[in-house]
Amino acid sequence: MSDCIFCKIANGEIPSHKVYEDECCIAILDVCPVAKGHTLVIPKQHAQDLFALSEEEAAEIMKRVRHVAGLLSDGLKPDGVNLMQNNGAAAGQTVMHFHMHVIPRFAGDDVKINWHMPQADTETLAALCKEITG
Ligand code: AMP
Ligand code: ZN
Secondary structure (H helix, E strand, O other): OOOOHHHHHHHOOOOOOEEEEOOOEEEEEOOOOOOOOOEEEEEOOOOOOHHHOOHHHHHHHHHHHHHHHHHHHHHHOOOEEEEEOOOOHHHOOOOOOOOEEEEEEOOOOOOOOOOOOOOOOHHHHHHHHHHHHO
16 A cells, blocks of 8 residues: 555554564564554555455464564573554554554563453343353
């Protein structure tokens, strides 16, 4: 897509700090890293979000995510790694070209994934299960 920033990065029209590339994907350092080494794995072919990918494409991208997480782990020696992926503006997606965040985590770092997680009761979970599975 001509007006997509990640397509432009994948095409080399916009510079980036690339830590990995193959025929399927690039992995670049996020310009606004939430942690040291915050990296984005981006398929070269434009797809808006998870639902625009075939199962095969999703599986191929996930292989690269695993590989890049390994590169970051070997290079930066983090204590853990978060994978994050946003679909839709309501979920925090700001660049409408599928990408996976790979976020190295260091013990005692200041990264906050601030989900409030109230305990749900069994009835609520059962009703929800029915709503989802039909
Ligand atoms: P999301 O909110 O999941 O759509 O994430 C988009 C991410 O892309 C954000 O973390 C941005 O900091 C990052 N980003 C936007 N433009 C660039 C760019 N030119 N190079 C690297 N990262 C970028
Ligand atoms: Zn794109």
